[in-house]
Amino acid sequence: MATVIHQREKCIGCNYCVELAPEHWKMSKKDGKSVLLGAIEKKGFWSSKISEQDVDVNEKAAKACPVNIIQIR
């Protein structure tokens, strides 16, 4: 198991995470920022548990994020 962490407030809505890992991310039609699916928020940081096989796509999303607000732990 790994954890994806998303500092959502700083998202600029570029859509890269959704392109790379569509099963884990979607764009909010409300505020134009990306949403980490199934995540829980704590002090502005959204986190979601993922299985080992999903680490790769999320790491790609993290690497592509222009504002570096996605972390995999």
Place this chain on the structure above:
Amino acid sequence: MNKLKTIELMAPAGNYESLMAAIQGGADAVYFGVEQLNMRARATMNFTVEDLPRIAKLCDDNGLKSYLTLNTIVYDHDLALMKTILEQAKNAGITAVIAADQAVISCARQLNLEVHISTQVNITNIETVRFYALFADVMVLSREMSLGQMKGICEAIEKEQIKGPSGNLISIEVFAHGALCMAVSGKCYLSLHSHNSSANRGACVQNCRRRYKVIDLEEGNELEIDNEYIMSPKDLCTIPFLNQLLDTGVQVLKIEGRGKGADYVRTVIGCYREAIDSYLNGTFTDEKVNNWLAQLETVYNRGFWGGYYLGQELGEWTDGAGSKSTTKKVYLGKGNHYYNQSKIAEFKIEAFPLEVGDKVMITGTTTGIIETTISSLHVNDQGSSLKANKGDLCAFPLDVPIRKSDKLYKIVSQ
């Protein structure tokens, strides 16, 4: 003929401090972005929609126009946010929206919100002006126009009486001062290619400002081209030929710099205010120009050139990575109290020492910018002293109030 017209000086407001500095400097209008749909989306401190009423009121109270920049490219997932921002701007009484994408232009018009066409649209001819006159009252020309081309467009608007939705003649706006980049009207994909970070979404990482080598792949020789930053132009400065620029008939001068500090805004706006007023009352002289240039050099700059306006050949590249400003500010401490009756400002020194004779700057979201020289100093209630060190509470006379969150800087030459 043009001298009868009013000239509007438009200042960048990346935060409340800069907004106050723009007001103090004598700007006629400010532009600012909210949320992520503006060309400074990467900035750590962006305004939000909740700030719109306060910004509108501050501008109204001080007789300034307020312009919301909503000029990135817009995706489907941005549409709801874009509409919300425009509706809130309309409700708050923001003067106009600066737009590039047709979706933004269309929605703003549906709300009867005044539209200005962003430089991102790259307007370079009168036919395009005729087209956008159906939607907009102010148009920013491409940064790559010559003075002659600007004049042609301004004269054609007057001659053909091209009017915007307000019923007034179209006003032409141009960049007057600040950063330029190597791409045509900022339409650059370098940052997107190298860092997935699109300049057209306000996320430019400014990798053009770095130094590059050219490698000859056949022989492996590395060339450093005259040690120059070949993709990083110097900053635009039009003050030496502001009279010629205003003679073209342009009516709005934009100062770039939403990512820069309040001291930058205060100094640059102050200089251009004086320059415009001198032009209008016929006292624009070389001596004044030299004085303004010396002041402009004290704040962030990459060296100055006249951009493309004078039709110069390319090659005005900067020879440094950062600023060439002649002064810098050093953080000393923060505001503690202001004694209204005795007009004494008290600060807590948290970093470097403050001494009598120091030139200082105080900044704050309400205070804006104050510059003064320390004539006398009281330290820790122990009476007068020549120096206040880290940890000390110190006080000095100041005609205007300061606030608890204000920051105290010392201005030093470099």
